[in-house]
Amino acid sequence: MDFGSINPVILLASLMVASTPILLAALGEMVTEKSGVLNLGVEGMMIFGAVCGFIAAVESQSPAIGFLVAAIGGAALSMLFGVLTQIFLTTQVPAGLALTLFGTGLASLLGQNYQGISPPRMPEMHIPLLKDIPFLGPILFEHDAIVYLSILAVFAVWAFLKFTRAGLVLRAVGENHAAAHALGYKVKLVRFAAIGFGGAMAGLGGAYISLVRVPQWTDGITAGIGWIALAIVVFASWKAGRILIGAYLFGGITVLQLNLQAAGAKVPVELLSMSPFLATILVLVVISARRHGASNAPAMLGRIFHTS
């Protein structure tokens, strides 16, 4: 085995790339859950975004349009979940599963003629001066716009929830929908918006996989990342900053195991491939064991709101 073939700079730089889809999707889901809605359809919205973005980028030859369409696609799919849970008062767990099953099928259907095509390359945005910092420069500042955007989004979500009136109302709705309603806030409207944001972010994350990380379209391309994103939200205790840590942690595990595979480590490939999922389970156990009972989860998470 040759650890020497693993270059730490490239490893860390690719860590950021590998983490970006998880980060985007988890951040969106966190906002959705903050409003009291548990959408288990992240995987479906991601893969749907992945295919929408891929098709749009190929057809327009513009990655930017691809990402835009991916966000719209993810949000549009999430609206199905919104209609089911907010208007038809469906239980959120099966509705989210249905969204994943439906989204996976739809993505596969739409993408059938796009297999084996290369999408237009996402231009890198090397940040002048900063990129010349030794070691850190190439790791942090030689990426494409989405990577920077995803990190900005962490700060934006944090600030939105903490400092704005709309963010406060969103948290209030997720905390006690009856009281929020009594104070005159439009619970369902807020939740629709939060669901849509979650969908758009999942769509972006999916497109990042199909346009940058892989970059290709194949069936099942998201390979469970949407589910890991859901776990990261729990890991992060619904805090934006910790979402960043969680996403990078899992991106790190993914990149490391891929590098170990490439370096021919004497560990079975399958064990390396399953390591992100095992790590997720481990983290979930540690988090839930430590916080026995009193968790930071929004109090209304998964509950149906209906005014008679």
Place this chain on the structure above:
Amino acid sequence: MTALLKLEGLTREYPGVRANDDVSFSIGAGEVHALLGENGAGKSTLVKMIYGLEKPDAGRMELRGEPYAPVNPQAARAAGVAMVFQHFSLFEALTVAENVALGMENPPKMGELAKSIRDVSETYGLPLDPDRIVGDLSAGERQRVEIIRCLLQDPKLLIMDEPTSVLTPQEVEILFKTLRKLQSEGTSILYISHKLEEIRALCDGATILRLGKVVGECDPKTTTARDMAEMMVGQTLHVPTREAGEAGEVLLKVENLSMASSNPFGTTLKNVSLTLRAGEILGVGGVAGNGQDELLSVLSGEAKTAKGSVTFLGADISNLGPNARRKIGVLAAPEERLGHAAAPNMSLTENAVLTATIRKKLSKNNFVNWRAAEGFAKDVISTFDVRTPGPASAARSLSGGNLQKFVIGREVMQDPKVLVVNQPTWGVDASAAAAIRQALMDLAAQGAGLIVISQDLDELMEISDHFAALNEGRLTAPRPALGLTVDEIGLMMGGAHDMEVADV
């Protein structure tokens, strides 16, 4: 005193009930006015009309001489009427300042808001840190959040609904100081309560409601608690009518039981001891939220407690679950009918299986005998006159009173040796309530021991042999009910604390 708010002939009818019938009175500027009445006397309907949550069917209101008819709470607030609810509508995971901001139409920036919260809390002696999370606050501090939310809107009339029912004596003291200060600044307060001593200590005037009608006005400072109580409950003040029966053998004994509530916002039981004998009805009074649910859960077996803390016929049962207790004859009927005593979407037959399987032998080798279960459900329905199409109806389709009859009947008809009930007649019409009480007394006459937890003092006085009261998770020593006066009962219920500090 010029009238700030004047009510004339307010009437509000619900299907089957006239909640308010021609109610008239007025509140002067800077007056603390008490609205007194039993549960169901129409107090909450009346304040809901004043606060714009309900509209009167007839009658009119005047605020500062102008016609006043708020269409919603926002309009009421704009007119200078604010209200602190008995059950707070707060957001536990948010900070004090955020909670206050959510309740304001145009809140200032968070920094400024935090400052004005500090200012107001200092001015009125209501210590409160705007940055703290509401979930970590005590009930009294939560109430301050609501009060400050009101005060920031600079109200002319502050409505307080049973404000001391959730407070410790120390917090009551602080609250009263605040209210007196507000009064001195010219704010009027409409104070709703049934705690007589507290009203005597605080209020300038009182209006007494019974069955939706004004039955009297008085100056509480010069009226005795007994006189007010008699106005509240009518001429026939129930004094204990049951003579403590011959003391039977000791059935159930609770000794020095302490238990933290499983609910983070519940009450901790502290050092509870009681003895229940065969044929005895022990009435447990007290203001809601003083440990009633917790007491029921340790007796039903839903909560397990320290070894030796609960014994039945001398045997330790503190570690037995609900079914093991049913087997030996210790039964319970919790307060919450839907979702605790009964499963809402399940049929009455299925709900019979829920607790009666063991004693009524509704299963054999763990297979349910549905015919027997239906038979038992039918028995309960006919014996307790439960109005329903039949045992196949879902529990949630029954009216509250009818479901209560079913739930109580289901336990009574299992021939318990000990039966613990919480709020057996809450929300039940008078005739059904009488039937339930009679059934409980009959059960005791047959030699069972009963613990009746209730907030309805009349009920307790009617059926109890012994009376004890829960106050902040502590149970007073049970006393023979016969001969207890209303004043003494008030003292047992924690009125003693309130009075001591209120007179300071």
Place this chain on the structure above:
Amino acid sequence: MIKFIKRPQPSKFWTLATPLLAVILTMILGGLLFAAMGKDPFEAIRTIFWDPLFNPQFAGYSRPQLLVKAGPLILIAIGLSLGFKAGIWNIGAEGQYIMGALTGAAVGLALYPLEAWWIFPLMIIAGAIGGFVWAMIPAILKTRFNTNEILVSLMLVYVAEQILASAALGALRNPEGNGFPGSRNLSQIEWMSNPELISGTGAHWGVIAALGAVVATYVLLNKHMLGFQIRLTGESPRAARFAGVKDKLLVMFCLGAAGALAGLAGLFEVTGPAGQISIDFGSGYGFTAIIVAFLGRLHPVGILLAGLLLALTFIGGELAQFMLGLPSSAIQVFQGMLLMTLLAMDIVVNYRLTLVKKEVA
């Protein structure tokens, strides 16, 4: 303005009618989808739902396939329905299915080339245990550490898939397979095979097991105290505690039973229709079974019918792929749509839709 008014009790009529309506509505929506793809919608629907059963050209092959596909779907869905009824969300049946097949096959292959009548029964037990153990992981983590069973059971699907790949390429690889991945063909080993029992029906031991599970679950839910406790826990957890239900034990039972049944499904598949452990053994039955469970209203008889219907969409989908060039993913979309329309329609079971005039404030 339409308002939903809660019914005093769930409507029995709509409980039965909504799955049928959902199927019809999905056929209409699916027809529109197929039309949008340039296919004749009527032909497509007929090819999927009619031809496999009644077209003499295909029925001979397709009809037995119905039971072959429905068997594992029903077996898994029956197990899932227990948990779903009690509010325990096992969505990792696919992993339990794979692990059941792996352990069962491993036990059989370890005994190769021994010949004895008890090998197949032993493999069945091993398969059930494999699925059971895999499902006990989320069960124990949930009862012990309060860990979310949805995520853990799902993560374990991916782990199981990797173990499957590893086994197909390594431990269980056929030593006489010329280096090709995949195990020996179990269906061709006399003492390990799960044959078609009645020629031309497709019925193998898995189908018998599925029917047995339907009957057993029906009895459990309707006659047995444990079944009553499962339903009670789903209806109202607090009332269940008052009734003396031991909630942790219930979690273990629901997850464990679902795992064992999924494991059985995997074992019967690997010894019968699939024949061997291969990398692509996981076929998505574990996920489709979720749809089956809901479409069947979590009722054993409903699941039996729903399993047959979903099996039909698989077979009809293959036929439509072959005859009309309809992509296989179209069927996946169709199945997803079915679950969505069903969930949307659920509202009329518990709510009455009424037209109300907007109140004048």
